[in-house]
Amino acid sequence: MRKCLARAGRKAKTLPMADMGAFREAVTAWSATGSEGRGDLARELAARLPVRSAVLLEGLSDAAAVDALAARRGRDLAAEGVCVLPMGGATNVGRFARLLGPAGLGLRLTGLCDAGERRYYDRALEHAGAAGDVFVCAADLEDELIRALGVPRVCELVRAQGEERPLQTFLHQPAQQGRPAPEQLRRFLGTKSGRKIHYGRVLVEALDPDRTPAPLDLLLAHV
Numbered sequence: 539m540r541k542c543l544a545r546a547g548r549k550a551k552t553l554p555m556a557d558m559g560a561f562r563e564a565v566t567a568w569s570a571t572g573s574e575g576r577g578d579l580a581r582e583l584a585a586r587l588p589v590r591s592a593v594l595l596e597g598l599s600d601a602a603a604v605d606a607l608a609a610r611r612g613r614d615l616a617a618e619g620v621c622v623l624p625m626g627g628a629t630n631v632g633r634f635a636r637l638l639g640p641a642g643l644g645l646r647l648t649g650l651c652d653a654g655e656r657r658y659y660d661r662a663l664e665h666a667g668a669a670g671d672v673f674v675c676a677a678d679l680e681d682e683l684i685r686a687l688g689v690p691r692v693c694e695l696v697r698a699q700g701e702e703r704p705l706q707t708f709l710h711q712p713a714q715q716g717r718p719a720p721e722q723l724r725r726f727l728g729t730k731s732g733r734k735i736h737y738g739r740v741l742v743e744a745l746d747p748d749r750t751p752a753p754l755d756l757l758l759a760h761v
Contacts, residue, residue, distance in 0.1 A: 558587065558589075558616035558621055560583055561584060561587060562623055565637065566623075566625075568637060580637075580643065581643060584645070587616075588619055589620075589643070589645060590619035590645065591620050591621070591646035591648065592634075592646075592647055592648075593615075593761055594625060594631055594638075594650075595623060596624070596627060596628050597624050597626065597734075598624045598735045599734035599735045599737070600624060600679050600738065602738035602739045603683070603738040603739065603742045603754065604650070605622060607750065610742070610745075615761065621645075628652070628655035631659050631662040635647060635662040635666035639663070639667060639670075640666065640667045641667065647668045647670035648757065648761060649663075649670060649672045649673070650673050650674075650675070650679070650757050651673075652677060653674050653675065660672065673756050675753050679738070679751070679753075680724050680727050680728075681720065682751035682752075683738075683741040686745060686749045686750065686751050687745065687749070689719045692723050693723075695741065699736075708722075708725075709722055709726075
């Protein structure tokens with residue numbers, strides 16, 4: 539009997555902590571590999587947490603912005619059972635919707651996407667039988683945040699992050715001449731690995747409460 543309990547104890551220790559990060563990792567691996575083992579782990583974690591809904595996002599910068607806005611509003615989405623899930627691109631939404639929607643874990647689904655990627659979300663949610671709401675950015679979330687803050691304020695924030703020289707170097711490139719300033723800033727944010735993720739948080743934290751971009755504001759109100 540003691541041996542049996544010891545084996546059970548060792549097995550329990552191999553499970554990851556029941557937190558939203560572990561659930562997100564399990565779902566991402568399940569989507570990428572189709573592994574039933576990963577699916578079983580995702581189901582177990584979803585029940586233990588418990589998870590009630592998933593926010594399907596294109597990438598990590600979107601997740602950084604959503605998490606930053608939730609924190610500003612005093613919300614702990616993970617504690618509320620909301621999984622903020624960056625999918626690595628809008629074309630992956632079909633797999634995640636199947637795994638997490640009515641035929642999978644039965645979670646309530648919602649999403650935030652660029653206008654150009656709306657078709658992927660609509661098609662995926664329809665095929666998965668998931669009644670979800672998708673909030674759409676005009677170009678992308680960075681564009682929405684730059685317009686909400688204004689070009690001068692975004693430039694101030696870039697300087698405050700110690701990146702004035704890289705910005706000026708970028709702006710003097712021939713390819714940037716003649717482009718509107720908001721478009722230049724938007725392109726600058728995507729020129730270095732991790733920069734969009736970093737500024738997803740920085741720009742949201744700098745917003746006036748009444749200047750939150752509508753898609754982001756509506757998403758937070760919905761989940």
